[in-house]
Amino acid sequence: MAFLFQKMVVVGVGLVGGSLALAARRRGLVKEIVGYGRGEKNLKWAQKNGIIDRFFMREHQIPEGVDLLVMATPVQAINALTRSFLPKLEASCLITDVGSVKARVVRDMENLLPPGISFVGAHPIAGGEQWGAQAAVEELFVGQRCILTPTLKTDAEALKKVAILWRRVGAKLEFMDPVTHDEILGMVSHLPHVLAYAMVNTLSRWKVDSLDVKGYCGSGFKDFTRIASSRPEIWRDICLFNRQVISKSLGDYIKRLQQLRRWIRDGEGDLLEREFASANEIRKQIGSVDGKRGE
Amino acid sequence: MAFLFQKMVVVGVGLVGGSLALAARRRGLVKEIVGYGRGEKNLKWAQKNGIIDRFFMREHQIPEGVDLLVMATPVQAINALTRSFLPKLEASCLITDVGSVKARVVRDMENLLPPGISFVGAHPIAGGEQWGAQAAVEELFVGQRCILTPTLKTDAEALKKVAILWRRVGAKLEFMDPVTHDEILGMVSHLPHVLAYAMVNTLSRWKVDSLDVKGYCGSGFKDFTRIASSRPEIWRDICLFNRQVISKSLGDYIKRLQQLRRWIRDGEGDLLEREFASANEIRKQIGSVDGKRGE
Numbered sequence: 104m105a106f107l108f109q110k111m112v113v114v115g116v117g118l119v120g121g122s123l124a125l126a127a128r129r130r131g132l133v134k135e136i137v138g139y140g141r142g143e144k145n146l147k148w149a150q151k152n153g154i155i156d157r158f159f160m161r162e163h164q165i166p167e168g169v170d171l172l173v174m175a176t177p178v179q180a181i182n183a184l185t186r187s188f189l190p191k192l193e194a195s196c197l198i199t200d201v202g203s204v205k206a207r208v209v210r211d212m213e214n215l216l217p218p219g220i221s222f223v224g225a226h227p228i229a230g231g232e233q234w235g236a237q238a239a240v241e242e243l244f245v246g247q248r249c250i251l252t253p254t255l256k257t258d259a260e261a262l263k264k265v266a267i268l269w270r271r272v273g274a275k276l277e278f279m280d281p282v283t284h285d286e287i288l289g290m291v292s293h294l295p296h297v298l299a300y301a302m303v304n305t306l307s308r309w310k311v312d313s314l315d316v317k318g319y320c321g322s323g324f325k326d327f328t329r330i331a332s333s334r335p336e337i338w339r340d341i342c343l344f345n346r347q348v349i350s351k352s353l354g355d356y357i358k359r360l361q362q363l364r365r366w367i368r369d370g371e372g373d374l375l376e377r378e379f380a381s382a383n384e385i386r387k388q389i390g391s392v393d394g395k396r397g398e
Numbered sequence: 399m400a401f402l403f404q405k406m407v408v409v410g411v412g413l414v415g416g417s418l419a420l421a422a423r424r425r426g427l428v429k430e431i432v433g434y435g436r437g438e439k440n441l442k443w444a445q446k447n448g449i450i451d452r453f454f455m456r457e458h459q460i461p462e463g464v465d466l467l468v469m470a471t472p473v474q475a476i477n478a479l480t481r482s483f484l485p486k487l488e489a490s491c492l493i494t495d496v497g498s499v500k501a502r503v504v505r506d507m508e509n510l511l512p513p514g515i516s517f518v519g520a521h522p523i524a525g526g527e528q529w530g531a532q533a534a535v536e537e538l539f540v541g542q543r544c545i546l547t548p549t550l551k552t553d554a555e556a557l558k559k560v561a562i563l564w565r566r567v568g569a570k571l572e573f574m575d576p577v578t579h580d581e582i583l584g585m586v587s588h589l590p591h592v593l594a595y596a597m598v599n600t601l602s603r604w605k606v607d608s609l610d611v612k613g614y615c616g617s618g619f620k621d622f623t624r625i626a627s628s629r630p631e632i633w634r635d636i637c638l639f640n641r642q643v644i645s646k647s648l649g650d651y652i653k654r655l656q657q658l659r660r661w662i663r664d665g666e667g668d669l670l671e672r673e674f675a676s677a678n679e680i681r682k683q684i685g686s687v688d689g690k691r692g693e
Contacts, residue, residue: 286604290600291601292616298655303680304676311582319582327593327624343667356600367645368645372634372638382596382598382626386623
């Protein structure tokens with residue numbers, strides 16, 4: 104069977120980039136995989152463990168003949184790094200990413216790239232709080248959703264190849280425009296991350312006698328704040344790149360909390376019960392975690 | 399071996415009350431267990447499945463000779479129900495509860511009870527989102543924390559017996575004054591519940607084209623909002639009974655969110671990263687969910 108890609112460069116050999124490399128190799132989709140990153144130790148580990156064949160750490164050392172460039176860094180780095188690779192990229196090179204924000208990434212890339220070099224925005228909704236190549240697993244994307252965000256400018260051939268890549272590593276594909284993607288993910292993923300980080304920090308300032316309040320966190324608190332273990336740089340970038348949506352949804356949320364606070368203070372039992380019962384009903388429709396963790 | 403109690407009445411044969419009944423019986427701590435509740439179907443199920451020996455549904459039908467009365471209802475119901483049982487209770491009867499709020503419950507009970515009838519406040523930190531007798535499991539309290547909240551008025555003998563009860567069903571005991579209990583639980587449990595309910599309701603009002611945003615919730619969102627499946631009446635009562643603490647902590651939290659929102663809007667990447675990294679560090683110290691769910 105012919106390879107889908109001859110030379111894949113993975114920029115950021117972490118949980119998602121590393122898992123895609125592993126899955127693509129084991130499924131025979133790519134002939135050669137080259138890693139790029141800043142942490143030599145991480146890259147060496149990835150090479151030793153068969154995630155990548157080799158690696159480079161200076162942008163100008165990117166090899167010739169790259170036909171798939173996967174940007175798997177925090178979203179702020181995608182454009183600048185691509186720009187520095189650009190002089191060595193050949194026409195027919197296909198670029199894709201795995202970022203959790205799409206509108207700005209896609210727009211910036213489309214503005215940057217010359218004709219012939221295609222970009223296809225992708226967001227595999229899989230991951231977790233672990234970082235680095237050591238967290239990579241071949242099966243990360245199996246049965247998980249991957250959203251592709253083509254625009255009118257997206258090359259049809261390139262889109263087709265990226266779709267094949269993600270399908271072959273097991274993802275369920277969905278197509279969506281970048282703005283819609285950001286509006287949905289801003290609510291179901293970005294906002295909860297901000298809230299979880301804020302909860303942990305609020306807890307850390309709560310003084311009760313000389314007791315360590317942290318010691319009393321049960322599984323409710325732990326599940327509630329699990330996503331606060333996610334990598335800070337990634338979420339900083341997401342907040343910056345999807346700031347309008349997150350700011351809007353956070354505003355809606357704060358208003359709701361202010362109302363709840365008034366109800367609690369005023370002892371409005373009926374209103375509180377109605378609020379909780381409504382959330383209860385909606386939460387039922389969302390279902391429970393089925394073993395696999397995905398972000 | 400002699401029984402610790404002869405006749406135990408469980409008021410509210412749900413997840414916690416039912417589990418305590420099951421555990422107490424299987425460990426030979428009680429001779430007879432009588433259930434009280436409003437739902438006949440639930441009580442019949444509990445009787446049929448050996449959780450209780452028999453049940454009654456009108457307060458004046460409480461049997462004679464009760465030496466342990468366990469109040470396992472939403473906290474608002476504890477005092478009024480106890481008052482209605484009171485004419486039939488004998489001196490030497492011991493009353494305890496399992497409520498998630500302690501200061502007001504303990505104070506109200508101490509004001510209500512005549513000399514001879516003792517109350518010991520207890521809060522087993524175990525549970526989950528399931529409701530009713532069918533959710534009861536014998537091992538619910540094994541290895542989980544149970545906080546007892548004696549005061550200067552608490553009878554030493556009664557405290558000792560309640561402590562034995564909880565130790566024998568597997569709980570790790572801790573003693574704390576009721577106010578301290580509420581300050582800690584208000585932050586690590588009550589506040590997150592309010593936030594999770596509010597998140598689900600905020601999501602339900604978020605319109606993105608004609609898409610059902612709920613369908614895009616990943617495991618991050620699901621874990622974050624798992625506790626929004628908790629029973630509304632229980633959490634309504636907790637909010638009313640611990641309103642000062644919850645209102646205060648919610649106020650702190652809202653302030654933090656407002657600051658985060660400003661940072662997001664103004665693109666303050668460094669401040670956001672510092673906030674997230676700090677939460678990250680603290681979250682590490684709290685640890686992950688170890689299989690057992692406890693509330």
